Amino acid sequence: MSRWKAGGLHFLISLAIFLGLLAVIVLQWYPGILFNIDSGWAGLQLVIGVDLIAGPLLTLVVFKTGKQGLSFDLSCIAFFQAACMAAGMWVIYSERPIALVLAYDTFYSVDTETFLQYERDPQSLEDFPGPYPKLIFIELPESEIAAQIASVRAQFIGDPLYIQTENYRAMPDSVDALRSAFRVEQSTRRGASEEVLSQLDESCLFSKFVSSVTSGFVCFETDSRTLRKFYVSASEPGAIVEK
Numbered sequence: 001m002s003r004w005k006a007g008g009l010h011f012l013i014s015l016a017i018f019l020g021l022l023a024v025i026v027l028q029w030y031p032g033i034l035f036n037i038d039s040g041w042a043g044l045q046l047v048i049g050v051d052l053i054a055g056p057l058l059t060l061v062v063f064k065t066g067k068q069g070l071s072f073d074l075s076c077i078a079f080f081q082a083a084c085m086a087a088g089m090w091v092i093y094s095e096r097p098i099a100l101v102l103a104y105d106t107f108y109s110v111d112t113e114t115f116l117q118y119e120r121d122p123q124s125l126e127d128f129p130g131p132y133p134k135l136i137f138i139e140l141p142e143s144e145i146a147a148q149i150a151s152v153r154a155q156f157i158g159d160p161l162y163i164q165t166e167n168y169r170a171m172p173d174s175v176d177a178l179r180s181a182f183r184v185e186q187s188t189r190r191g192a193s194e195e196v197l198s199q200l201d202e203s204c205l206f207s208k209f210v211s212s213v214t215s216g217f218v219c220f221e222t223d224s225r226t227l228r229k230f231y232v233s234a235s236e237p238g239a240i241v242e243k
Contacts, residue, residue, distance in 0.1 A: 001063075001065060002065075003059075003060055003061075003063040003064060004060070006059055006060070006063040007056050007057070007059050007060030007063065008056075010055060010056040010059040010060075011052065011056040014051045014052055014055050014056055014081070015052060017051065017085075018047065018048070018051045018052055021047065021051075021085075021089060022044070025040060025044060025092055026040070028131075028132075029092065029093060029096040029132075030096060030097070031131075031133075031226075032226050032227055032228075033218075033227055033228070033229070033230050034097060034109070034133070034227070036230070037109075037209070037211060037213075037214055037216075037218075037230045038096075038097055038109050038211045038212065038213060038214075039092075039095045039096075039111075039211070039212050039213050040092065040096070042213060043088065043091050043092035043095060044088075044092065046084075046087075046088040046091065047085055047088040047089065047092070050081060050084040050085055050088060051081065051084075051085050054081065054084070055077060055078075055080075055081035058077045058080075058081075059074065059077055062074070062077070094111070094112060094113065095111050095113070095212070096111060096132075096133075097109040097110060097111055097132075097133040097211070098110065098111060098112055098115075098122060098125060098132050098133050098134065099125055099132075099133050099134045099136050100133050100134070100135055100136065100227070101136045101137070101138065101162040101163075101168070102136065102137040102138065102171070102181060102182065102207065103137075103138045103151075103160070103161035103162040104138065104140060104147065104151045104161060104183070104184065105184045105185075105187070105188050105207065105208055106162075106207060106208040106209065106210055107207050107208065107209045107210070107218055107220070107227070108160075108162035108209075108210050108211075109133070109209075109210070109211035109212070110133075110162060110163065111212070114163065115163070115165075118159070118160075118163045120163055120165050121165075124165050124168075128168070128170050129170055130170075134170075135170070135171035135225065136168045136169065136170065136171060137168075137169055137171055137172075137181040138161050138162065138164060138167045138168065138169070139167045139168075139169045140161075140167070140183075144183075147183070171225065173225075175222050178205060178220075178222055179205065182205045182206075182207060182220070185205055185206050185207065188206050188207060188208060188217070189206050192206065192217055192231070196217070196231050199229075200219060203221050203222045203223050204219040204220065204221060204222075204228065204229075205219070205220040205221075205222060206218075206219060206220075207220060209227075209230065214232070216230055216231050216232045217230070217231040218230050218231070219231075
């Protein structure tokens with residue numbers, strides 16, 4: 001077997017493994033548009049570099065038919081590749097959003113580290129229905145003034161609304177209840193451009209969005225109960241990510 005054939009075979013095997021890992025990442029850990037607007041793509045670059053490039057390239061370099069110690073060399077490459085892939089997948093897994101929390105006027109993508117940073121137990125999310133990331137909204141006082149005060153106070157004392165697990169409530173099922181949860185949607189819409197607003201349909205509830213890597217606006221679709229579109233900013237209406 002030539003070195004090119006060995007390198008190509010290694011690449012095909014690596015590609016098959018990569019596609020399996022990618023399915024897990026995109027379908028389970030970062031479903032819908034989250035892969036593009038959260039940290040999914042950033043973490044995946046490490047896996048791509050090691051799995052699809054470094055591993056096959058090393059095989060191409062060291063492979064020579066009849067070479068003494070070839071089995072040992074290939075075993076070391078396989079071990080190195082597996083270890084790096086495992087490390088990359090662990091980074092992606094640990095940074096995945098486990099909750100999408102609607103806090104007043106903003107959806108926050110919250111990972112495990114954020115829960116631990118604010119001394120909250122991420123296991124408390126097990127009490128909420130549905131798959132991860134859990135869809136949550138923060139229960140605030142009915143009075144708009146009281147809600148604004150609670151929002152400002154949370155920022156002032158360093159206890160953000162989106163991490164106040166004692167006020168977590170499961171995202172409601174009915175459209176009317178959903179609209180109540182998105183209590184300041186109309187004022188949020190006023191912060192977007194007309195071009196963005198013209199693309200929203202009746203099933204869209206508009207909200208700000210913040211993750212560890214980006215911020216902007218999102219359309220929450222009431223029918224599918226998913227984040228359907230992401231707008232980088234009101235000033236860049238053409239920058240849209242759609243599920």
